[in-house]
Amino acid sequence: MDLAGKKIVLGLTGGIACYKAAELTRALIAAGAQVQVVMTEAATRFITAVTMQALSGRTVYVDQWDSRVANNMPHIDPTRDADAIVIAPCSADFLSKLVHGSCDDLLSTLCVARPAQVRLFIAPAMNVEMWQNPATQRNARQAAEDGITLLGPAAGAQACGETGMGRMLEPADLLEELVCAFAPKVLAGKKVLVTAGPTFEPIDPVRGITNHSSGKMGYAVARAARHAGATVTLVSGPVSLPTPAGVHRINVQSAQQMHDAVMATIAGQQVFIAVAAVADWRVANASTQKLKKQGNGSMPQLRFEQNPDILAAVAALPAGPYCVGFAAESENLIENGRAKRERKSVPLLVGNLGPSTFGQDTNELVLFDESGHVTLPAGDKQALARDLVKEIARRLALAPSSPAAPAASAKEHRKRTA
Numbered sequence: 001m002d003l004a005g006k007k008i009v010l011g012l013t014g015g016i017a018c019y020k021a022a023e024l025t026r027a028l029i030a031a032g033a034q035v036q037v038v039m040t041e042a043a044t045r046f047i048t049a050v051t052m053q054a055l056s057g058r059t060v061y062v063d064q065w066d067s068r069v070a071n072n073m074p075h076i077d078p079t080r081d082a083d084a085i086v087i088a089p090c091s092a093d094f095l096s097k098l099v100h101g102s103c104d105d106l107l108s109t110l111c112v113a114r115p116a117q118v119r120l121f122i123a124p125a126m127n128v129e130m131w132q133n134p135a136t137q138r139n140a141r142q143a144a145e146d147g148i149t150l151l152g153p154a155a156g157a158q159a160c161g162e163t164g165m166g167r168m169l170e171p172a173d174l175l176e177e178l179v180c181a182f183a184p185k186v187l188a189g190k191k192v193l194v195t196a197g198p199t200f201e202p203i204d205p206v207r208g209i210t211n212h213s214s215g216k217m218g219y220a221v222a223r224a225a226r227h228a229g230a231t232v233t234l235v236s237g238p239v240s241l242p243t244p245a246g247v248h249r250i251n252v253q254s255a256q257q258m259h260d261a262v263m264a265t266i267a268g269q270q271v272f273i274a275v276a277a278v279a280d281w282r283v284a285n286a287s288t289q290k291l292k293k294q295g296n297g298s299m300p301q302l303r304f305e306q307n308p309d310i311l312a313a314v315a316a317l318p319a320g321p322y323c324v325g326f327a328a329e330s331e332n333l334i335e336n337g338r339a340k341r342e343r344k345s346v347p348l349l350v351g352n353l354g355p356s357t358f359g360q361d362t363n364e365l366v367l368f369d370e371s372g373h374v375t376l377p378a379g380d381k382q383a384l385a386r387d388l389v390k391e392i393a394r395r396l397a398l399a400p401s402s403p404a405a406p407a408a409s410a411k412e413h414r415k416r417t418a
């Protein structure tokens with residue numbers, strides 16, 4: 001789970017977007033977080049403490065004189081073991097209070113009294129004119145300068161009937177930003193190019209040859225790399241998955257298009273991760289018009305020609321990126337994975353028992369490098385992607401071209417995987 005064990009104080013302030021805080025609470029809990037809700041009086045006009053208590057499974061605090069907290073310090077206790085305070089929605093008034101250090105209710109006092117390591121995130125939510133007001137803009141800039149992380153706002157239709165900036169981010173988007181904020185930044189400042197999904201090789205304008213790759217693993221890798229601080233470009237074959245937040249996606253169909261898109265963007269990338277299931281062959285005599293059934297029962301005769309090997313082409317680039325290949329094998333994973341890594345001349349090859357995991361949410365990965373192989377604990381594809389990104393970052397730091405290659409860790413690494 002993306003936020004396993006994280007303790008979050010969720011603060012609600014007065015705004016119609018309080019209705020979204022109910023869903024956000026559920027999403028945070030589903031992601032493994034513990035949620036302690038604190039509301040301002042104004043927030044209780046929009047959604048009840050009873051609703052928030054039922055969803056969070058914890059007593060909701062509103063009053064700074066609430067004596068239910070054991071030592072009678074509701075403005076101190078909730079943040080002492082918290083990882084973050086998230087104010088969603090954050091009204092214009094509450095933003096102003098934060099910036100000025102006001103302590104005239106429980107939530108504002110909690111924010112001012114939080115320990116330095118407890119990060120403060122705010123999701124502004126207000127009418128477009130309120131957001132654009134110079135005072136609010138000044139407060140937003142000051143909040144950012146004070147180390148408060150602003151999540152949004154977004155633009156669009158508003159509950160008041162007006163349109164513009166000021167909508168609170170959707171709960172799923174807020175969750176994604178929080179997950180990203182908590183992820184260790186092991187690829188900070190790196191540029192990473194990922195291929196994902198199947199390719200589609202046309203036979204005629206309506207038919208083609210493709211495979212069962214769903215793109216889930218590649219998309220999970222792109223998402224994990226972005227969470228790790230990288231600037232990520234995703235070259236994707238045809239899949240029905242949403243683009244991970246913050247990732248630049250380039251859509252392609254055929255292997256040749258994927259090759260061309262990769263080669264056009266590879267300059268300046270430090271890491272290339274080829275997760276796509278690329279068709280080895282394309283139809284050499286593809287028809288520009290739809291093939292019709294012949295009355296005499298004769299079948300179309302397809303001829304094939306070789307597609308470019310994208311991974312091999314990138315691996316052969318002088319001073320190219322650190323290359324990671326994937327291999328979906330239906331048998332002899334260890335033997336085939338080891339041989340494929342050498343054949344493709346890549347420092348790291350990730351093997352899995354492919355066809356059975358296509359489209360599934362779980363997978364098992366075996367990592368092959370120059371020292372041997374190591375199996376990552378089986379799990380869901382996102383957790384595996386996170387582990388894989390850590391493994392890549394560690395190897396990248398050890399790679400010969402990397403300026404920060406500590407010799408001791410290299411020895412340790414060999415011991416671990418031999």
Ligand code: CTP
Binds near residue numbers: 278308309325
């Ligand atoms: N790959 C690629 N371009 C191709 C074929 C494969 O970039 N034309 C990449 C895949 O994205 C993957 C790795 O190479 O990272 C291995 O793909 P796979 O299909 O398992 O390898 P092949 O070389 O095609 O070997 P096989 O004969 O097993 O199909």
